[in-house]
Amino acid sequence: MxxxxxxxxxxxxxxxxxxxxxxxxxxxxxxxxxxxxxxxxVKKAAAQCGGKGLPGNVSLVNATEVIDxxxxxxxxxxxxxDSSMTVGLNLLKSGEGDAFVSAGSTxxxxxxxxxxxxxxxxxxxxxxxxxxxxxxxxxVLVDCGANAECTVEYLVQFAYLGxxxxxxxxxxxxxxxxxxxxxxxxxxxxxxxxxxxxxxKEVGENGRLHFIGNIEAKEAIKGGCDVVVADGFSGNIMLxxxxxxxxxxGKELKGMFMQGIKTKLAALLVKDGLTAFKDRLNPDTIGGTxxxxxxxxxxxxxxxSSARAIENAVYQAEAAVKADLAAEIEANINxxxxxx
Amino acid sequence: MxxxxxxxxxxxxxxxxxxxxxxxxxxxxxxxxxxxxxxxxVKKAAAQCGGKGLPGNVSLVNATEVIDxxxxxxxxxxxxxDSSMTVGLNLLKSGEGDAFVSAGSTxxxxxxxxxxxxxxxxxxxxxxxxxxxxxxxxxVLVDCGANAECTVEYLVQFAYLGxxxxxxxxxxxxxxxxxxxxxxxxxxxxxxxxxxxxxxKEVGENGRLHFIGNIEAKEAIKGGCDVVVADGFSGNIMLxxxxxxxxxxGKELKGMFMQGIKTKLAALLVKDGLTAFKDRLNPDTIGGTxxxxxxxxxxxxxxxSSARAIENAVYQAEAAVKADLAAEIEANINxxxxxx
Numbered sequence: 001m002x003x004x005x006x007x008x009x010x011x012x013x014x015x016x017x018x019x020x021x022x023x024x025x026x027x028x029x030x031x032x033x034x035x036x037x038x039x040x041x042v043k044k045a046a047a048q049c050g051g052k053g054l055p056g057n058v059s060l061v062n063a064t065e066v067i068d069x070x071x072x073x074x075x076x077x078x079x080x081x082d083s084s085m086t087v088g089l090n091l092l093k094s095g096e097g098d099a100f101v102s103a104g105s106t107x108x109x110x111x112x113x114x115x116x117x118x119x120x121x122x123x124x125x126x127x128x129x130x131x132x133x134x135x136x137x138x139x140v141l142v143d144c145g146a147n148a149e150c151t152v153e154y155l156v157q158f159a160y161l162g163x164x165x166x167x168x169x170x171x172x173x174x175x176x177x178x179x180x181x182x183x184x185x186x187x188x189x190x191x192x193x194x195x196x197x198x199x200x201k202e203v204g205e206n207g208r209l210h211f212i213g214n215i216e217a218k219e220a221i222k223g224g225c226d227v228v229v230a231d232g233f234s235g236n237i238m239l240x241x242x243x244x245x246x247x248x249x250g251k252e253l254k255g256m257f258m259q260g261i262k263t264k265l266a267a268l269l270v271k272d273g274l275t276a277f278k279d280r281l282n283p284d285t286i287g288g289t290x291x292x293x294x295x296x297x298x299x300x301x302x303x304x305s306s307a308r309a310i311e312n313a314v315y316q317a318e319a320a321v322k323a324d325l326a327a328e329i330e331a332n333i334n335x336x337x338x339x340x
Numbered sequence: 341m342x343x344x345x346x347x348x349x350x351x352x353x354x355x356x357x358x359x360x361x362x363x364x365x366x367x368x369x370x371x372x373x374x375x376x377x378x379x380x381x382v383k384k385a386a387a388q389c390g391g392k393g394l395p396g397n398v399s400l401v402n403a404t405e406v407i408d409x410x411x412x413x414x415x416x417x418x419x420x421x422d423s424s425m426t427v428g429l430n431l432l433k434s435g436e437g438d439a440f441v442s443a444g445s446t447x448x449x450x451x452x453x454x455x456x457x458x459x460x461x462x463x464x465x466x467x468x469x470x471x472x473x474x475x476x477x478x479x480v481l482v483d484c485g486a487n488a489e490c491t492v493e494y495l496v497q498f499a500y501l502g503x504x505x506x507x508x509x510x511x512x513x514x515x516x517x518x519x520x521x522x523x524x525x526x527x528x529x530x531x532x533x534x535x536x537x538x539x540x541k542e543v544g545e546n547g548r549l550h551f552i553g554n555i556e557a558k559e560a561i562k563g564g565c566d567v568v569v570a571d572g573f574s575g576n577i578m579l580x581x582x583x584x585x586x587x588x589x590g591k592e593l594k595g596m597f598m599q600g601i602k603t604k605l606a607a608l609l610v611k612d613g614l615t616a617f618k619d620r621l622n623p624d625t626i627g628g629t630x631x632x633x634x635x636x637x638x639x640x641x642x643x644x645s646s647a648r649a650i651e652n653a654v655y656q657a658e659a660a661v662k663a664d665l666a667a668e669i670e671a672n673i674n675x676x677x678x679x680x
Contacts, residue, residue: 148530182576190488221584236522237574241581244561256613269606273596
């Protein structure tokens with residue numbers, strides 16, 4: 001299997017990206033990794049990875065441009081045809097790789113992924129679907145930022161996409177799908193939610209999805225469902241609120257342990273537990289967020305990705321290739337269309 | 341000052357409500373409290389408060405009905421004319437009290453408050469605006485559930501309401517107002533946000549509000565602004581995500597400290613810090629959420645309110661009366677209307 005990695009995307013590119021890709025390649029000789037980026041810079045980064053340059057299962061494709069945060073997301077990949085992102089996605093498109101990983105601009109990756117790799121026929125919009133930690137392990141949050149404005153059909157498709165992904169990525173046989181809402185009753189929320197609820201209820205009754213109804217953010221975090229279906233606006237608000245609260249409380253906790261000798265001793269006594277606690281909430285542990293609905297796997301690693309995050313994103317890309325969601329979507333696409 | 345308290349609303353009514361009201365009355369002889377509810381039940385609860393029944397500054401108004409979660413929020417107060425909520429709000433309306441506190445159904449309280457106490461003239465919708473803990477102390481989140489569907493004018497009015505409230509309730513001279521969005525750039529979010537951004541930017545340039553632009557949920561939690569302006573749908577998602585994450589992490593932390601003798605010793609060593617940490621996030625500490633935009637203060641205490649939460653909601657009601665937001669809104673209402 002061949003994973004293409006955008007060496008130039010992200011706050012710590014290219015060094016952390018190259019380090020992460022090299023780490024994955026060293027551990028997994030069965031994987032091939034294609035680094036795409038400015039040749040000189042990637043080589044310089046590779047020299048800092050220990051060993052003699054790039055491992056044998058890592059190749060390098062030169063790309064002279066970089067898409068950055070100042071580029072217009074919608075047109076960047078066209079204007080910068082020799083950017084690492086455009087070149088990498090074209091490699092994926094033409095079959096010279098099985099998946100693409102990038103920590104670059106989310107908007108640019110979404111536009112470029114949609115227009116170059118293309119959506120599965122019948123899918124209206126690609127959606128971002130991270131696995132977010134919750135009290136029962138994790139939940140797929142779909143969409144969480146790709147589509148600020150949604151229709152009922154988008155939400156219904158997100159429900160299917162999230163359910164397929166949770167089955168494959170989390171190994172759940174019948175994922176519980178909830179519609180993110182501000183109350184659990186049928187009538188809650190805005191018109192979009194009320195209408196989507198009725199459609200999803202019918203889909204559930206037909207046995208195509210395990211739809212459990214509306215779910216409040218708090219209940220989802222408690223572990224009330226496996227897939228949270230949201231428009232990209234409120235899904236993003238949920239994701240960022242979880243991240244923000246975890247970070248805020250993490251800092252408060254740190255402050256508590258740093259107060260004096262007694263509390264520092266306490267920190268030593270719970271050291272292992274604290275490490276596990278932090279690890280649980282560390283975005284680097286997960287790696288990245290797939291764009292569901294595209295014909296081939298495209299994984300967005302977060303902008304601040306460390307080497308560890310990139311390494312994990314490579315494994316996630318591998319899992320996505322094995323899962324072959326596109327085939328599952330194609331087999332079910334007729335159920336995923338609304339007659340409107 | 342006279343605070344009217346709905347003795348029958350909430351999961352732990354009437355006992356916890358009566359206990360909380362009595363506690364406030366005992367501490368503050370300058371306050372008068374009017375308990376509204378089923379006479380016999382309130383008296384029975386009062387007998388469990390220690391002392392000889394209700395203190396001298398607490399009176400009781402009988403109301404034979406109770407609005408519960410099964411009643412239709414929009415019509416409950418009309419169908420149950422002798423409910424504690426309807427009777428209490430009518431007392432407020434007719435000037436027989438200065439503020440009303442209820443832990444009953446949010447929807448029913450909003451409908452009844454809007455139709456009985458009425459909005460300040462020119463205000464399109466009342467909004468819920470709790471002070472939510474964040475890294476810099478707290479932020480006013482407006483709206484957080486009263487209005488699932490919003491127009492640009494609602495959002496602009498929420499910005500003013502939140503700013504007035506933050507000035508008075510939090511003592512801030514020039515509260516930083518942010519528009520909750522999924523990115524900080526002007527162009528981010530849906531049409532509603534893009535349009536609201538432009539209007540708020542102009543309001544800010546005219547010096548009427550300290551508008552700092554779009555704000556992401558994560559940045560707000562870090563303390564990036566004092567007032568978060570949101571539609572009631574995404575505001576509620578943010579609030580519940582914060583509550584859910586805090587509760588989830590609190591439990592994880594507890595699990596960490598309960599693992600063995602070493603970790604239990606650690607818990608003892610950080611006992612004070614842990615108590616302060618929990619207190620910080622305990623909704624009982626704040627008490628309730630005001631409905632901004634009504635002619636008189638109506639405070640929604642949370643459904644699971646303990647006596648302590650009700651006591652704090654009484655003090656919050658007192659602060660709201662002193663703040664006299666309605667007068668400030670009236671003085672500024674011409675700036676709060678959009679010419680559409």
